[in-house]
Amino acid sequence: MAAHTGLPAPALGRIGVPAFPPVALSADAPPFTPMRADGRQLDSPSEAEKHFSRCAAKLRALRADSGQLREELNLLFDQLLSENYNRTFCPSISIRPEVTCLVPLSQEHLVIKFCQLIHHLLNQLKIIMDDKTLDVLMNYTAKALKVCSTWTHSDILLALSTVVYGNGHQCQQLLRDLLGEDGVLMLYSAPSQPNMELRRVALTCMANFCYRMPGQLPLDDQYRSACFGVFLKTMQSPKPSNTDELFYCMVIQAALKGLQCCVSGGKWKFGGEEELGSVLAALKRLMFQGAPGVSVEWPAVLYPARLPQYEGLSAPKPIFFVSPKNKKRKSRGKGKKTSSEERRADDGEEDDKTAVPVLQKERAREGDRGEGEPLLKTSAPSLYPSWKRNSSDSEFSDPDGNAQSKLRLYHGRVRQAALQCLLAVVKGVEKRTLYGYWSSFIPDSPIGGPPPLNILTIILKDPSPKVRAFALQVLSAMLDGSRQFLAVAEDTASPRTSYTPFSFLLATAVRELHRALSLALLAETSSQTLTQVIKCLAYLVANAPYHRLRPGLLSPLWKQIRPYVRHRDVNVRVSVLTLYGALVTTQAPLPEVQLLLQQPEGSGSSSTGSFTPQDSSLREDDSAPPWLLQLCVSLVIQPREEQSDSEGAGTGGSVALEPSPVRLEALQVRQKLMCITVLLGLTYSENYLVKTAAVRALGIYILFPCLREDVMFVADTANTILAALDDRSTNVRAKAAWSLGNLTDTLIVNMESVGVEFQQELSDMLLLKMLQAATRAAADKDRVKCNAVRALGNLLHFLRQTQLTRSAFQRPLEDAVRALVKTVQSEASMKVRWNACYALGNAFRNPALPLGKYSASWSCDAFSALCHVVTSCKNFKVRIKSAAALAVPAHRSCYGDTKRFSCVWHSLATALENSEDTNDFLEYRYSASLRHTLSQALLHLLSVSQSQDMLPLGRSLASEEGKSIKEHLIKYLRVDEGVREGVEGEKETGEDSFNPQQRITGLQETLIRLKGLKAEVEKREEEDRSKDIVVNFLEDLVKASQGTTRLF
Helix, strand or coil: CCCCCCCCCCCCCCCCCCCCCCCCCCCCCCCCCCECCCCCECCCHHHHHHHHHHHHHHHHHCCCCCCCHHHHHHHHHHHHHCCCCCCCCCCCCECCCCHHHHCCCCCHHHHHHHHHHHHHHHHHCCCECCHHHHHHHHHHHHHHHHHCCHHHHHHHHHHHHHHHCCCHHHCHHHHHHHHCCCCHHHHHCCCCCCCHHHHHHHHHHHHHHHCCCCCCCCCCHHHHHHHHHHHHHHHHCCCCCCCCHHHHHHHHHHHHHHHHHHHCCCCCCCCCHHHHHHHHHHHHHHCCCCCCCCCECCCCCCCCCCCHHHCCECCCCCCCCCCCCCCCCCCCCCCCCCHHHHHHHHHCCCCCCCCCCCCCHHHHHHHCCCCCCHHHHCCHHHHCCHHHCCCCCCCCCHHHHHHHHHHHHHHHHHHHHHHHHHHHHHHHCCHHHHHCCHHHHCCCCCCCCCCCCCHHHHHHHCCCHHHHHHHHHHHHHHHCCCHHHHCCCCCCCCCCCCCCCHHHHHHHHHHHHHHHHHHHHHHCCCHHHHHHHHHHHHHHHHHCCHHHCCCCCHHHHHHHCHHHHHCCCHHHHHHHHHHHHHHHCCCCCCHHHHHHHHCCHHHHCCCCCCCCCCCCCCCCCCCCCCHHHHHHHHHHHCECCCCCHHHCCCCCCCCCECCHHHHHHHHHHHHHHHHHHHHHHHCCCCCHHHHHHHHHHHHHHCCCHHHHCCHHHHHHHHHHHHHHCCCCCHHHHHHHHHHHHHHHHHHHHHHHHCCHHHHHHCCHHHHHHHHHHHHHHCCCCHHHHHHHHHHHHHHHHHCCHHHHCCHHHHHHHHHHHHHHHHHHHCCCCHHHHHHHHHHHHHHHCCCCCCCCCCCCHHHHHHHHHHHHHHHHCCCHHHHHHHHHHHCCCCCHHHHCCHHHHHHHHHHHHHHHHCCCCCCCHHHHCCHHHHHHHHHHHHHHHHHHCCHHHHHHHHHHHHCHHHHHHHHHHHHHHHCCCCCCCCCCCHHHHCCCCCCHHHHHHHHHHHHHHHHCCCCCCCCHHHHHHHHHHHHHHHHHHHHHHCCCCCCC
8 A cells, every 4th residue: 555645745854864855646746766875867767676675675684682773774774765766666565564673762863764764665655554564653653752752753743644644544543642632633733833844744644644545434523523623723823923934835735635635525524604614714715825916804704695794805906917928829729839838737837937827809808898807907017916026127036036936836836725625625515505605706796896806816817727727626516516506597687776686696697607717718828727617618508597698698608619629639629529518408499509500610700709599691501410510520530630749640641530538529419419409499399290209209318328317408308398298289298298207217217326416406496397297297188197197206206305395395295196196096097097006106215205194194195095996996907006005115104103004904905815806807817916916015014013003913813814814925925936927017026026035034034023022001911912913923924934835
């Protein structure tokens, strides 16, 4: 197991040991080169391995009783520490626990070198560390912290941090001493700790304790919460007056990394609104760490409501990260980067001579909307960054320049770490909770006056492309799944001057996001960050309700991204296709998108970006396929016109196609364009035959896994189907009901495969509309009704506790269940009644559905209807479904009081006794299946029964009814897997229902549970006698079922 500190550390050099800068394992770090202690490069990695192996062998050969032990250890440690190996070097050795015995804790200089060696090996080489080694090293370093002097603790903690990286859950024996109330780490990491280096290493060690790899158990909540509190206090504490700014940045960076480790990989578990607001406030402040021109009174807490008094600017000083050099840039559509731009993209940090994003002429035209953009109206001196201002026109002297450059580097790292931490918080906090804080990070009003401090400021003006990329990832995470929240946005009508509705504020936020991201698209020079800009736009387009907004947002974006389809970077091209895919599936069919699809490919270059539905001058021939479809086909099958250097050139005159990611994304866009845009548009055809076929096709497409898990497609399809359910044509309504049944089937599949995230992302309002529409359709003709009741069962199964308890769902819920009950009791076709019984059983699978003793009256009606049908219906398939539905509730409380439970039992027993009584020979073939389902239902009732049920059960089993039940149950328990006798409809009885051993095992478990039941005090004697009857009945069943005689 390789271990890492996870955080960069300053070079450690003590007592004459050569200090080499530690290098954390990351994709951005330069490769290691094997070097000798004298600085000469080794000839090959094998030579480095030999040198390392010789030193390691000498170290293992040392004995504790050697007279020269101290000198030999000192020399070997120096030789091992002096090596700086590359990553291809992987020594086949492991840290031997015996080595710790050679380094007594009294020899503190040797202890330091040994700890440095541990850090060196675990941080740079893939050293094997088994559980025993982990335990030995943890105990050694923990003991060293207690015994050795304070001046050694920095190195000891550094070694401990590498040992516990990803192993926090295995360090239970040390947690109390280290992370307890008076633990060493709590003491050294406190804001009152004057030694900043010790404080930084302690925070790093705590962060590594909290870090867990995928699949590992997290640190105990008690200690994780304690670490969380320390990290938050560190982030909130100001810089001590006597502390160097660089050391302070490293301390803050360690705290940010620790907070990220605490929050990552799970839901938010660190308090309520106050704690979350404190974290967000601290992160927002650190997002602008070192930003020139920032003068803000930062709040200690952000509140979910928009409270201007907590976010006021103390001075109207704009924020600009602008260099006076390199203001002119080429278009990023095809052009190559300059060398300085490539350096920015590679190293991820700014330098003195690197240009930073400047709003170009295109940006000025795009942003000139009379909104008072400060950047366009600010005098030249304010454009000059504060860290480059000087009393003279000359550049910094070398020492000052290096210091300033290093400080800017560390400030950029803090901003990057703050955004990484914010990304973890956004992913861990429930989306509905996070929506209240949107206004703190996303503007919801047109920018005017002083520029606000929000995430868009960083995206547009931060000098580091890595920081900008992480800001875009945070914004993408906030937008992902926000469709339900943004659904209320609307600005089609001007708001009242005296009151600005929330819907208008959300619409303004969407427009501001469009404006800022469009500007970022123009100004971005880094290909990696440009990819994030386009991906963020795709998230925005996929979630914004453009049908409720004024037209004109999508047309400029559509034309702006066209040049990037041929961009030299593969990832940019893929992200552009993803964005086009989001555009064509946006609440389709939007008239604005339809017009854009019909325009020729080159028509957007001279367009002003405005949209008028009546403008058809740019339309192609109606028979021609959309240009985007032609583009996707060409990307899949045609060779590339040019290649980037990174992709290489074709050899031997071979034709080079687009890379696989581009072709795959083009195929997906084509699929969406064909299956969604065209198909959804056809559902609005005036020809009912076309509409019928289109609605049916939607019901087929929704079953595809690639589409059913797409929340946007599910929502668009549902809205289209709901509109078709109100069509005057019975054929259209019938196919719409069938498609709605298929769509709700996919909801259940997604609930089981995707999980609760899919349920949360689907709009409550859409589910309510589907429930109400299906209820209305259940009163339609049988052709519509048979699938409408199927949809009702799925929807009642899908609804969550938070939805069922809302007042808006109460009446529709009752109407839906009563519609099913009415259908079960009606004289409709048997297929309709069969589906209604199945739907009630499907609804009973929802544990949040109130079915118990104190539930609504519709619960009693549902059980009564099923009990009536199971005994009286002439159609045996309907009886089978009703019996299966009665066996669905998993808990005794779902069956209500004793009276209802007894009614269900007697209905099933009566139906079992009369399971062969029929005058229709065609129904007789289902009698075996009916008996099978009824027997399983009766055994299920016995398995959930409680002491209050013993009286009616005892009376039933002691009568003639009990003899008939026993006879049928013995047959059921003895049925071999090969003897199915034409049993049909077994899906509801369980996949393992034909396994006799499993049935007998379940029966034995029921017997053991009933023997342990205690009767109520008032009826103890009578209930005990009844329980004895039930227990004896079950014992007889077990004995009889274990016999070898096959009864049929």
